[in-house]
Amino acid sequence: MNQGSDFDPATLAKIEKKLGPRVLGEIIDLFCEHGPKRMRTIREGRQSGDLSTSADALHSIKGSAAMIGSVRLAELAHRMELMAGAGDVAGVTELVGDLETAFADSIAYYRERRKNLK
DSSP: OOHHHHBOHHHHHHHHHHHOHHHHHHHHHHHHHHHHHHHHHHHHHHHHTOHHHHHHHHHHHHHHHHHHTBHHHHHHHHHHHHHHHTTOHHHHHHHHHHHHHHHHHHHHHHHHHHHTOO
C-alpha cells in the first residue's frame, strides 16, 4: 500500500474539522460497513455479465472513496464505471483485482484512522 498517493489525509482532516471526530467516525464506519456489499455486487455483475449493476455499485464506491480521500480506489472505480457503462467486460475484468486490492487497502487504512479518533 502506497499511502502517499493512495490516500489524501487532508480530506479526513477537513471532515473532522468541519463536522467533528464523531461524525468522521460515523462516515468511516459507513464506508467500511457498506463497501463490502458494493464490492460483491461488482463481482457478481461482472460474473453474470450484468455490467449495469456493476456500474451502479462502482459509481457508489467512487463517490464514497472520493468523499473520504481514497484517491486510488476512487480513480479505479471511475475507470471501471466508464468501462462497465460501455459494456467492456474485458476491461472491467482486467481491473477487478486492482479494485479489490485498493478496496482492501482502504478498509485497513480507514479502520486504523478510526482507532485514532477521539
